[in-house]
Amino acid sequence: MARLSFREQVLRVREDAIVSSVNRLLAEKGFDSMTVDEVAADVGIAKASLYKHFASKEALAAAAMVRVLQRALKVIEEQAAIPGASAFEQLRGVTRWTLQVQLAGEMPSLPAQNSTLRATLVGDKHYIDLVMEVSERLGQWIVQAQQDGSLTTALPAEVILYTLFARACDPVLGFLKAGNQHSDAQIVDWVLSTCLDGLAARR
Amino acid sequence: MARLSFREQVLRVREDAIVSSVNRLLAEKGFDSMTVDEVAADVGIAKASLYKHFASKEALAAAAMVRVLQRALKVIEEQAAIPGASAFEQLRGVTRWTLQVQLAGEMPSLPAQNSTLRATLVGDKHYIDLVMEVSERLGQWIVQAQQDGSLTTALPAEVILYTLFARACDPVLGFLKAGNQHSDAQIVDWVLSTCLDGLAARR
DNA sequence: GTCTATAGCCAGATAGAC
DNA sequence: GTCTATCTGGCTATAGAC
Numbered sequence: 001m002a003r004l005s006f007r008e009q010v011l012r013v014r015e016d017a018i019v020s021s022v023n024r025l026l027a028e029k030g031f032d033s034m035t036v037d038e039v040a041a042d043v044g045i046a047k048a049s050l051y052k053h054f055a056s057k058e059a060l061a062a063a064a065m066v067r068v069l070q071r072a073l074k075v076i077e078e079q080a081a082i083p084g085a086s087a088f089e090q091l092r093g094v095t096r097w098t099l100q101v102q103l104a105g106e107m108p109s110l111p112a113q114n115s116t117l118r119a120t121l122v123g124d125k126h127y128i129d130l131v132m133e134v135s136e137r138l139g140q141w142i143v144q145a146q147q148d149g150s151l152t153t154a155l156p157a158e159v160i161l162y163t164l165f166a167r168a169c170d171p172v173l174g175f176l177k178a179g180n181q182h183s184d185a186q187i188v189d190w191v192l193s194t195c196l197d198g199l200a201a202r203r
Numbered sequence: 204m205a206r207l208s209f210r211e212q213v214l215r216v217r218e219d220a221i222v223s224s225v226n227r228l229l230a231e232k233g234f235d236s237m238t239v240d241e242v243a244a245d246v247g248i249a250k251a252s253l254y255k256h257f258a259s260k261e262a263l264a265a266a267a268m269v270r271v272l273q274r275a276l277k278v279i280e281e282q283a284a285i286p287g288a289s290a291f292e293q294l295r296g297v298t299r300w301t302l303q304v305q306l307a308g309e310m311p312s313l314p315a316q317n318s319t320l321r322a323t324l325v326g327d328k329h330y331i332d333l334v335m336e337v338s339e340r341l342g343q344w345i346v347q348a349q350q351d352g353s354l355t356t357a358l359p360a361e362v363i364l365y366t367l368f369a370r371a372c373d374p375v376l377g378f379l380k381a382g383n384q385h386s387d388a389q390i391v392d393w394v395l396s397t398c399l400d401g402l403a404a405r406r
Numbered sequence: 407g408t409c410t411a412t413a414g415c416c417a418g419a420t421a422g423a424c
Numbered sequence: 425g426t427c428t429a430t431c432t433g434g435c436t437a438t439a440g441a442c
Contacts, residue, residue: 011407030316032235035435046409051437053407088403111314112374113233152404155393162378163397169374171315175365190358194366198401200291201355214425238417249427254419256425413438420431 015053015063018043023064026108031061031117058120062127064108068101069130076137087141088150091164092196094138098167099188103177107168138164167195218256218266221246226267229311234264234320261323265330267311271304272333279340290344291353294367295399297341301370302391306380310371338364370398 004012021042025034036057040047054060075097079090101107110117121127142160145151151160172194176187207215224245228237239260243250257263278300282293304310313320324330345363348354354363375397379390 028316030235030314032314033316036437037435045407047436048410048438049408057436111233111235112377113231113236149404149406151402152400154400155396155402158382159375159379159393159397160402162375163402165378166374171369171372172362172365174315175368176362179361190362193355193358194362194401195397196401196403197355197357198397198399198403199354199358199363199366200399200401201352202405203352239419240417248425250418251420251428252426260418407442409440409442411439411441413436415434415436417434418432421429422427423429424425424427 014045018050018053018060019063019067022060023067023106023108026061026064026110027102027105031057031108031110031114036060056120058117061108061110061117062120062124065110065121066124066127066130068106068108069127069134071101072098072134073130073137076134080137086150087144087148091138091141091145091151092192095164095167095195096188096192098164099170099173099191100184102168102170103173103184103188109169135161163195167191170195217248221253221256221263222266222270225263226270226309226311229264229267229313230305230308234260234311234313234317239263259323261320264311264313264320265323265327268313268324269327269330269333271309271311272330272337274304275301275337276333276340279337283340289353290347290351294341294344294348294354295395298367298370298398299391299395301367302373302376302394303387305371305373306376306387306391312372341367366398370394373398 018039021039022034025038025042028034034057036047036050039060040050043050050060054063072094075094076090079085079093082090082093085093098107138161139157142151142157146153146157146160170191172191173187176182176190177184182190221242224242225237228241228245231237237260239250239253242263243253246253253263257266275297278297279293282288282296285293285296288296301310341364342360345354345360349356349360373394375394376390379385379393380387385393
């Protein structure tokens with residue numbers, strides 16, 4: 001990778017601060033309720049300056065998604081580096097991380113229906129590439145875990161993949177946290193169990 | 204119940220048409236993307252007339268939620284009337300209905316973060332009463348199913364209740380439907396299985 | 407690239423005639 | 425209660441000076 005000039009480094013640090021704010025605000029309020037004014041105020045720069053870095057509100061959201069996907073990929077690689085870990089354990093590790101991120105208020109939440117946002121996302125090659133990379137990595141583990149008998153074969157791998165992805169926006173975490181009765185670790189364990197073990201008793 | 208005058212019946216029919224439109228638009232676009240103009244156009248009346256029936260956009264959403272909760276309660280009572288049905292089977296029946304409603308595009312979706320919307324909802328006694336009634340009915344079945352050994356006792360009843368409620372906004376249904384590869388019945392069966400049986404193999 | 411100031415638009419809500 | 429027309433505020437995005 002080419003070394004960056006000092007000026008480029010400053011730029012990158014600033015953009016990183018912007019994406020951090022966007023990420024947190026998206027997790028807190030969702031895309032529609034988040035305003036660009038808030039982002040600017042949170043970062044501590046003028047709104048017009050934001051638009052020098054990112055073309056639109058949608059582009060801000062896309063940048064936040066890219067970052068969280070990069071974090072996910074890093075976690076996947078960490079799991080892959082654990083010696084002797086089974087595919088099932090690796091999937092469980094990644095899923096646990098996803099739940100922890102959401103519970104920590106660091107998982108951006110985007111509306112599935114917003115069409116201009118979708119257009120920006122599917123037009124963002126960086127984002128699409130990351131989604132596909134994550135899907136393929138998880139998909140391989142899923143097939144492997146089905147073959148070694150630890151994941152059910154009653155469901156297509158596709159259904160399992162989507163179900164794992166959906167943990168990123170599972171509302172049960174928020175319900176339980178709102179009750180203020182349980183520790184974060186306990187909440188994560190329970191939701192992970194609902195996902196992997198299901199609600200029906202295992203005899 | 205007192206008989207309604209003709210004028211009151213007309214009013215009620217009109218409000219029912221409004222709530223139907225709101226319900227469908229909320230399912231289609233979500234609360235933030237739905238506009239009151241759209242609702243008025245869909246019903247075929249002027250926007251100002253809408254505001255004679257409902258005080259705000261939030262009140263429209265609350266009315267839609269009340270209606271879907273009334274439908275849910277009716278389904279619960281139908282399940283309760285099935286002779287010889289176990290608590291587990293009754294819970295599964297209600298959950299299946301929830302998934303079917305969502306897949307049919309009839310489940311209103313509200314943002315969990317919007318504070319003015321939440322304020323309207325918690326201030327709506329009719330809504331709150333229905334939520335509590337549904338929760339209590341399901342809660343009894345959950346405890347019963349845990350006692351008879353069909354539902355896991357590794358999770359508190361509260362966690363199971365929230366997990367069942369969350370099926371009303373499970374994004375996996377939409378993912379699978381978007382793929383256009385599977386029948387609605389197949390999709391419902393799969394998602395119901397992820398919920399009750401989990402992803403891990405059952406030996 | 408940063409700022410202040412503002413354009414332009416859109417959506418929720420209302421005025422007032424009928 | 426229904427309508428047309430309008431108000432009002434807030435939001436995205438940009439102009440233009442520095």
